[in-house]
Amino acid sequence: MKSEKPTSELEEMYGLQHNQIIETLHIEAKQEFKQEGLDIKSTLEKVDKKQKYLNEVWINEITIIVNTFLNPFNLLLIVIAIYLYMEYKNNIYFNPVLPSLLFLFVLSDFFIRRNDQK
Secondary structure (H helix, E strand, O other): OOOOOOOOOOHHHHOOOOOOOOOHHHHHHHHHHOOOOOOHHHHHHHHHHHHHHHHHHHHHHHHHHHHHHHHHHHHHHHHHHHHHHHHHHHHHOOHHHHHHHHHHHHHHHHHHHHHHOO
């Protein structure tokens, strides 16, 4: 019987040791990148630019949502919904003072904006 170590397919193909095979594969991958005109640094820069753009888009979307939904009228509806939920869940007596004040605030804001537009 032979006392040789069993070799892997890559070692048989290349006639190289394991570390040399890995180095060869790295060199081949770098050559493929260069052949197609791709550079790792430029690719990473493109990815960074896209990530920054997506972050700006998310910030703009969140700003639009906040500006759209957090106006006084919607805040009034949110407070009333919270009060009704608390009343339903915990049998708390519904106190209409805070929603009434918010409603008056919404009406005053509406009339102020309406007068400013004229």
